[in-house]
Amino acid sequence: MFLIPDPVGRFFHRMASPPHFYALTEKLMPWLVAIFLILLACGLYGGLYLAPPDYQQGDSYRIIYIHVPSAWMSLFIYVMMALAGAIGLIWRIKLAEIVAISSASVGASFTFIALVTGSLWGKPMWGTWWVWDARLTSELVLLFLYLGVIGLYNAIDDKRTASKAVAILALVGVVNIPIIHYSVEWWSTLHQGPTVTKMDKPSIHVSMLVPLLLMAVAFKFYYLIAMLQRTRLELLQRERTANWVKKMVLEQKL
Amino acid sequence: MSLATAFFAIIRRDLLLALRRRSEIANPLFFFVLVITLFPLGVGAKPHLLQAIAPGIIWVSALLAAMLSLDSLFRSDFDDGSLEQMLLSPHPVSILILGKVFAHWLVTGLPLLLIAPLLAVFLGMPNESLGVLLLTLLLGTPVLSLIGAIGVALTVGLRRGGMILSLLVLPLYVPVLIFASNAVEMAAGGLPISAQINILIAMLLMALVLAPWPTAAALKMSVS
Numbered sequence: 050m051f052l053i054p055d056p057v058g059r060f061f062h063r064m065a066s067p068p069h070f071y072a073l074t075e076k077l078m079p080w081l082v083a084i085f086l087i088l089l090a091c092g093l094y095g096g097l098y099l100a101p102p103d104y105q106q107g108d109s110y111r112i113i114y115i116h117v118p119s120a121w122m123s124l125f126i127y128v129m130m131a132l133a134g135a136i137g138l139i140w141r142i143k144l145a146e147i148v149a150i151s152s153a154s155v156g157a158s159f160t161f162i163a164l165v166t167g168s169l170w171g172k173p174m175w176g177t178w179w180v181w182d183a184r185l186t187s188e189l190v191l192l193f194l195y196l197g198v199i200g201l202y203n204a205i206d207d208k209r210t211a212s213k214a215v216a217i218l219a220l221v222g223v224v225n226i227p228i229i230h231y232s233v234e235w236w237s238t239l240h241q242g243p244t245v246t247k248m249d250k251p252s253i254h255v256s257m258l259v260p261l262l263l264m265a266v267a268f269k270f271y272y273l274i275a276m277l278q279r280t281r282l283e284l285l286q287r288e289r290t291a292n293w294v295k296k297m298v299l300e301q302k303l
Numbered sequence: 304m305s306l307a308t309a310f311f312a313i314i315r316r317d318l319l320l321a322l323r324r325r326s327e328i329a330n331p332l333f334f335f336v337l338v339i340t341l342f343p344l345g346v347g348a349k350p351h352l353l354q355a356i357a358p359g360i361i362w363v364s365a366l367l368a369a370m371l372s373l374d375s376l377f378r379s380d381f382d383d384g385s386l387e388q389m390l391l392s393p394h395p396v397s398i399l400i401l402g403k404v405f406a407h408w409l410v411t412g413l414p415l416l417l418i419a420p421l422l423a424v425f426l427g428m429p430n431e432s433l434g435v436l437l438l439t440l441l442l443g444t445p446v447l448s449l450i451g452a453i454g455v456a457l458t459v460g461l462r463r464g465g466m467i468l469s470l471l472v473l474p475l476y477v478p479v480l481i482f483a484s485n486a487v488e489m490a491a492g493g494l495p496i497s498a499q500i501n502i503l504i505a506m507l508l509m510a511l512v513l514a515p516w517p518t519a520a521a522l523k524m525s526v527s
Contacts, residue, residue: 190474193473200471204458213524217521217524218457
């Protein structure tokens with residue numbers, strides 16, 4: 050493996066071996082679920098009870114705790130998908146290809162949630178369900194990109210080839226991510242500017258910000274859980290003739 | 304055979320093939336004109352309305368025409384096996400693809416440019432924005448061909464790839480549509496458009512440099 054120190058390379062190859070990955074994620078899963086539930090509980094408690102109502106939007110701003118983390122996740126997962134796809138393409142790691150396609154449907158769901166909650170939020174705030182504003186539109190385009198990835202994967206029968214196609218498409222689509230991000234500056238319209246990642250002091254109060262960040266991290270863990278479960282299932286399906294799966298079936302672990 | 308010879312040989316071959324099957328040149332053109340004719344019938348023949356939405360109509364129609372003509376880019380080569388020969392040649396596949404896309408654009412993209420002034424008159428566009436419309440088409444349609452090539456390369460091995468191709472390609476066309484139609488609209492209002500034109504040029508250069516790579520990778524995947 051070029052450009053990569055030997056111990057790191059060995060670590061990745063060990064990680065990428067399906068039986069090892071399967072056993073490891075089985076052990077990790079309860080911990081991930083526990084962390085996710087704790088973060089979710091803290092974030093929701095902080096967001097729905099502790100945080101004060103907004104002086105303009107009242108209580109209806111609280112949908113932010115679902116909307117904003119989902120929107121962040123929709124971008125984050127697309128980048129992860131492209132990254133996993135690139136790793137799969139470059140080093141021919143089967144596991145990375147499976148991670149890429151497993152991420153796609155989770156990402157599409159988050160994008161859909163961000164769109165729906167944004168629309169529900171827009172009705173009381175802007176007085177309309179939908180405006181053709183830059184960020185809404187690019188989020189919609191992102192949803193189409195996800196659907197294209199999923200559609201392409203399902204259209205190709207040979208799953209190895211399909212994974213490669215998905216990786217290429219995800220890498221091409223990643224060019225779209227900066228456009229989405231900077232679209233706010235390019236065609237700023239009705240949508241408010243970003244309030245958290247501004248360079249100067251965040252224009253959101255700390256009591257509202259902390260639950261938001263907690264929710265964001267909780268969502269990251271949820272993605273990890275959902276993606277790993279999908280990856281494990283896909284792995285079993287693809288490796289159904291491999292010895293380690295047969296052994297697990299015989300030992301009645303499945 | 305040097306790379307330049309191979310490059311021009313591919314362009315020459317594709318143009319010759321297109322000339323032998325003239326309907327492939329004419330069909331996207333008819334489609335383009337037809338779609339634009341549908342709009343006045345659909346929204347009503349109100350001159351002000353049509354004039355206002357003319358840049359959008361023309362660009363959306365150009366987008367659809369470009370997308371529908373994409374399938375012919377690699378289809379016949381894939382069917383008769385010459386695509387495999389191309390991939391086996393010692394030359395970099397991305398350069399050869401550039402030749403194929405260029406020939407395809409000459410056959411399907413350039414005619415749109417030639418007929419666009421007529422359609423602009425149909426829709427009552429002001430004369431000042433006509434030049435800008437042609438400029439955006441000149442800069443934008445090659446981008447459409449280059450991006451579309453990636454989509455075709457991914458789906459050429461599928462039996463029914465047409466529908467999935469449009470799902471893959473249309474979202475990627477969005478930035479071109481936004482900046483091109485916005486430039487035409489601004490020009491009609493007498494506003495400066497250098498920003499939009501610069502961004503379109505940037506997109507064209509980026510697509511020229513970046514698009515052939517994933518296309519080559521996808522073609523190798525499709526024939527394997």
